[in-house]
Amino acid sequence: MIHSQRLYVQNVAQISLASGATKSILVAVLALLYVLYTRYATPLCKIPGPFLASITKLWVVQQTRSFNRHNVDIELHKKYGTMVRVAPNEVMVSDLDAMRTIYGAAKSYHKGDWYKGSSRTAGVAPDELNFFSDNDLEKIRVQRRAVGPAYTAEAMKDHEHTMNFVMGKHVKLMRERSGEAVDIDIFCNMFILDCVAMITYSKEKRLVEAGQDDGVIRAIHDMWFYIIMAGYFPLLHLVIVRVSQWLKLEWQMMFRKAVARFDRTAKVKPKQPFAFAQEAIQERFARRNDPSSAHSKIHETDIMARLLLLQSEKGVLTDKWIASMTLTNFGAGVETTAGTVSVLINNIVRRGLLERVHQEIDAARREGNLSNPPRPGEMKQHLPFLSACLKESMRLFPLVGMPLVRTVSKAGLELEGYYLPPGTQVGMNPWVINRDVSLYGEDADEWRPERWLECTPEQLRRLESLNLNFGGGLRSCPGKNLAEAIYSKMIPILLGDFDWSLARPEKEPFMRGTFTVRLVEEMMVYKHRG
Numbered sequence: 051m052i053h054s055q056r057l058y059v060q061n062v063a064q065i066s067l068a069s070g071a072t073k074s075i076l077v078a079v080l081a082l083l084y085v086l087y088t089r090y091a092t093p094l095c096k097i098p099g100p101f102l103a104s105i106t107k108l109w110v111v112q113q114t115r116s117f118n119r120h121n122v123d124i125e126l127h128k129k130y131g132t133m134v135r136v137a138p139n140e141v142m143v144s145d146l147d148a149m150r151t152i153y154g155a156a157k158s159y160h161k162g163d164w165y166k167g168s169s170r171t172a173g174v175a176p177d178e179l180n181f182f183s184d185n186d187l188e189k190i191r192v193q194r195r196a197v198g199p200a201y202t203a204e205a206m207k208d209h210e211h212t213m214n215f216v217m218g219k220h221v222k223l224m225r226e227r228s229g230e231a232v233d234i235d236i237f238c239n240m241f242i243l244d245c246v247a248m249i250t251y252s253k254e255k256r257l258v259e260a261g262q263d264d265g266v267i268r269a270i271h272d273m274w275f276y277i278i279m280a281g282y283f284p285l286l287h288l289v290i291v292r293v294s295q296w297l298k299l300e301w302q303m304m305f306r307k308a309v310a311r312f313d314r315t316a317k318v319k320p321k322q323p324f325a326f327a328q329e330a331i332q333e334r335f336a337r338r339n340d341p342s343s344a345h346s347k348i349h350e351t352d353i354m355a356r357l358l359l360l361q362s363e364k365g366v367l368t369d370k371w372i373a374s375m376t377l378t379n380f381g382a383g384v385e386t387t388a389g390t391v392s393v394l395i396n397n398i399v400r401r402g403l404l405e406r407v408h409q410e411i412d413a414a415r416r417e418g419n420l421s422n423p424p425r426p427g428e429m430k431q432h433l434p435f436l437s438a439c440l441k442e443s444m445r446l447f448p449l450v451g452m453p454l455v456r457t458v459s460k461a462g463l464e465l466e467g468y469y470l471p472p473g474t475q476v477g478m479n480p481w482v483i484n485r486d487v488s489l490y491g492e493d494a495d496e497w498r499p500e501r502w503l504e505c506t507p508e509q510l511r512r513l514e515s516l517n518l519n520f521g522g523g524l525r526s527c528p529g530k531n532l533a534e535a536i537y538s539k540m541i542p543i544l545l546g547d548f549d550w551s552l553a554r555p556e557k558e559p560f561m562r563g564t565f566t567v568r569l570v571e572e573m574m575v576y577k578h579r580g
């Protein structure tokens with residue numbers, strides 16, 4: 051009896067071992083078949099690129115996680131040419147002719163799957179406003195038309211007085227603190243966040259006054275780190291979102307915890323970084339609904355007031371859209387504009403151009419062509435060298451360092467003799483496009499602001515139509531006018547009133563790329579020019 055029991059157990063063990071081995075072999079065969087298929091049999095198989103990239107998206111995830119994607123992509127194009135396969139279903143393109151097809155206004159391709167990582171619902175709910183990740187083009191058109199009037203260049207003129215007020219306070223503080231060393235990127239973020247808080251809600255945030263980030267800027271930077279990873283793992287993102295909903299936790303808190311898990315440099319972690327904005331929004335909605343409130347009669351010209359006015363006139367805008375749009379000013383508007391300004395200042399100082407810039411600003415002020423603070427259009431019109439430096443800085447160090455990925459439409463796409471079937475993820479990286487020798491000549495890799503002064507108006511139009519610094523087509527940046535209104539005032543002030551130097555000139559500048567690319571821990575000293 052005992053003997054037969056033993057035999058039975060042995061048999062069961064052998065059978066389960068055998069079935070375990072069979073399963074392993076089956077899995078190995080399936081994996082091999084998958085590798086052979088994706089590498090050698092899919093329509094994308096002929097497109098050159100690293101071997102690993104053709105069989106798993108983990109390769110591109112690892113490149114992205116290196117925070118150096120902007121440079122990696124330049125090297126990839128140098129090595130493989132104008133088309134590079136960077137994941138089993140993703141291709142990077144640098145052929146300028148493809149730009150109109152991929153980003154053209156008329157038949158915009160949908161944004162790629164990667165963008166879902168930025169959605170609070172891992173896909174956008176019908177009543178949500180999320181320009182960054184939504185793919186319902188009809189809804190986006192309606193929403194952009196609805197909020198658009200609050201973001202035109204003309205509308206920005208309403209905020210001049212506010213900007214003069216905030217920047218005036220900042221200059222006063224900077225004069226008092228003359229000689230201080232600051233992390234230039236964080237400083238510009240604080241400077242701009244204070245402006246955006248006033249322009250959006252007429253609320254003073256006073257980060258420059260406090261002399262440090264209260265965590266809100268850190269939260270914006272963390273957000274990008276989460277998004278670049280979540281974008282590649284939409285299912286994981288969905289689980290995080292659902293679990294946070296189930297646990298009734300703020301989704302934001304969940305992602306901040308996830309970020310802290312991976313990003314060892316994370317330090318400041320405020321509980322509610324955007325509480326000030328949420329309070330401002332609720333306060334304004336409450337004020338609108340209470341006609342007896344003295345405040346409701348005050349005519350306000352901030353962006354929130356403009357959006358509320360548009361709502362009362364046309365009725366299309368919902369409260370939810372208004373709240374999201376004003377929050378977008380912070381999520382999408384602060385580090386972008388700050389990154390642009392800090393990289394410019396750094397370039398000017400590192401390349402020994404500050405004196406020439408001072409001379410240009412001083413002369414324009416003397417001749418009455420540049421007000422202090424500057425008025426709209428004055429920088430462009432009367433500071434040609436500084437404007438050329440800005441263009442060159444945005445050309446060589448554009449804000450976005452990853453391809454702006456789109457999904458090939460039903461018609462498929464023929465490019466350079468390759469066929470990209472519907473659903474292929476395809477994108478162009480501004481860091482690559484902006485170094486194209488057919489556009490910028492043999493010295494495209496070099497810093498030479500003069501190239502912008504030598505252009506004929508026709509050439510200039512061509513260059514401006516062939517860059518993705520503010521995106522392209524229907525999905526181009528809706529905040530461009532707001533950004534320009536801020537930086538065209540801020541740049542001449544910071545460079546005209548102050549001397550800047552490097553606190554650690556021996557240290558190579560380090561640019562950290564997530565979706566955006568920004569200078570990290572670059573300490574600079576400002577001194578008032580007296």
Ligand code: HEM
Nearest residue numbers: 181379382383386387390449454519520521525527529533
């Ligand atoms: C110098 C400053 C800025 C730069 C360089 C910049 C750049 C860009 C770029 C390249 C895109 C396209 C992204 C893509 O296709 O994936 C974009 C989109 C966007 N930007 Fe900006 N941006 C700036 C400032 C702002 C500001 C101030 C706002 C505030 C409203 C803003 C809001 C947005 C939004 C909501 C989108 C998504 C639009 C859509 O897909 O429909 N940006 N921006």
